[in-house]
Amino acid sequence: MNRFFQRSVFVLSLGLLVALIAGEFGLRAVRASNNDGAYNQINVYQQVLKKIQTEYVTEPNINNVTSGALHGLLESLDADSSYLSPAEYQIYKDHPAGDAQIGLTISKRYGYAVIVSVLPDSPADKEHLADGDAIESIGGQSTRELSLAMLKIMLQGKPGSQVVLSVIRPRKSDPEKLTLTRAATAVPSLGQQQYENSSILYLKPGVLSAVRVDELVAHLKEMGKNGNKKVLLDLRDVSDGDPDQGLRLANLFLKQGTMATLSGQKFPTQTFTADAAKCVTDAPLAVLVNRGTAGAAELTAAALADNKRADLVGERTFGEGSVQKTIELPDGAALVLTVAFYSTPGGKKLLEDAVTPSVLAGPTPEQEAAQDDNAPAKTDAPLDKALQLLKAKAV
Numbered sequence: 168m169n170r171f172f173q174r175s176v177f178v179l180s181l182g183l184l185v186a187l188i189a190g191e192f193g194l195r196a197v198r199a200s201n202n203d204g205a206y207n208q209i210n211v212y213q214q215v216l217k218k219i220q221t222e223y224v225t226e227p228n229i230n231n232v233t234s235g236a237l238h239g240l241l242e243s244l245d246a247d248s249s250y251l252s253p254a255e256y257q258i259y260k261d262h263p264a265g266d267a268q269i270g271l272t273i274s275k276r277y278g279y280a281v282i283v284s285v286l287p288d289s290p291a292d293k294e295h296l297a298d299g300d301a302i303e304s305i306g307g308q309s310t311r312e313l314s315l316a317m318l319k320i321m322l323q324g325k326p327g328s329q330v331v332l333s334v335i336r337p338r339k340s341d342p343e344k345l346t347l348t349r350a351a352t353a354v355p356s357l358g359q360q361q362y363e364n365s366s367i368l369y370l371k372p373g374v375l376s377a378v379r380v381d382e383l384v385a386h387l388k389e390m391g392k393n394g395n396k397k398v399l400l401d402l403r404d405v406s407d408g409d410p411d412q413g414l415r416l417a418n419l420f421l422k423q424g425t426m427a428t429l430s431g432q433k434f435p436t437q438t439f440t441a442d443a444a445k446c447v448t449d450a451p452l453a454v455l456v457n458r459g460t461a462g463a464a465e466l467t468a469a470a471l472a473d474n475k476r477a478d479l480v481g482e483r484t485f486g487e488g489s490v491q492k493t494i495e496l497p498d499g500a501a502l503v504l505t506v507a508f509y510s511t512p513g514g515k516k517l518l519e520d521a522v523t524p525s526v527l528a529g530p531t532p533e534q535e536a537a538q539d540d541n542a543p544a545k546t547d548a549p550l551d552k553a554l555q556l557l558k559a560k561a562v
Contacts, residue, residue, distance in 0.1 A: 246275040249314030253499030266323035267349035280310035284406040284459035298459035303333040368395035375408025375463040404459035413463030417470035426470035431507035451560040452477040453553040461485035473512035479524035488517030
């Protein structure tokens with residue numbers, strides 16, 4: 168695609184957005200300044216479309232041009248917003264829940280699919296895929312040309328079926344082609360361990376579901392009986408979960424304070440405040456996070472950090488926290504549109520700013536290189552640092 172055509176598609180998309188939004192929300196009148204802007208963009212769209220039809224090197228398929236423009240337009244807003252053509256939306260609606268997967272949580276950054284986290288013992292884990300790896304293509308189709316909603320569907324399928332990925336790993340210039348076999352992946356069990364003569368209770372939820380948070384509640388309530396006096400909560404690579412459960416988990420350690428806000432242009436602002444009756448423990452607390460910490464787990468980490476309840480140790484989190492609305496269009500297409508953002512108690516949007524720990528600790532470049540060569544690092548620097556911080560805290 169030459170530069171002229173790319174620029175044409177971009178400008179075309181702006182005009183189409185105006186038409187779509189106006190049609191969907193039934194806008195009959197807007198301010199004069201907005202009206203002028205809308206009419207100007209529609210006029211630009213008409214001019215660009217005419218030039219494409221009459222002067223492009225070959226006669227283009229205008230339907231394909233329009234579809235490509237709309238895909239790029241929605242993805243320019245944020246990673247979770249998508250345009251689904253009529254055919255894609257039908258697949259989206261018909262796709263059965265619970266299909267086999269390869270154990271990846273993905274998002275999009277810089278146009279391509281990226282791995283947020285990898286499920287332990289999954290097909291992806293056995294191929295040593297890791298958070299931060301980019302997926303150039305799935306089944307031969309560039310991830311740059313597909314919406315996030317469709318990419319997630321493409322990773323799923325019947326148990327035993329295969330999917331071919333082209334993966335770009337950090338510090339490796341050439342893509343690596345991998346063939347993975349889909350399988351029914353089990354939710355990881357709650358990780359629980361004792362450190363420092365059982366004085367520190369280590370908990371790794373793996374996923375933030377209602378059942379898992381219930382398990383955490385039970386362990387926290389039993390702390391005193393087991394001699395535990397401090398808590399180390401490991402949220403590394405926790406990217407699956409319900410935002411409500413992420414806030415519920417934070418409330419187990421908080422007696423008061425704002426935990427998060429949720430707001431959007433037409434979305435009623437919600438403020439989530441800690442309920443003292445739901446607080447389970449005031450034990451000293453440290454929380455581990457990394458670039459695979461996303462969504463609900465980020466809400467937990469941000470609430471505890473901003474309320475000065477816990478030391479956050481590790482790497483900057485992924486940056487995920489929004490609400491989507493599916494809007495059906497008259498031609499059978501649909502928009503999956505982000506309508507609200509979660510913000511931290513300090514006012515930062517998770518999707519834009521993520522969560523940065525107060526104590527940065529992570530694998531060295533040498534350790535990451537060793538992991539890429541299928542030789543896992545022998546030490547866990549973030550864990551060691553968190554334990555050191557907790558050990559120094561008075562009970």
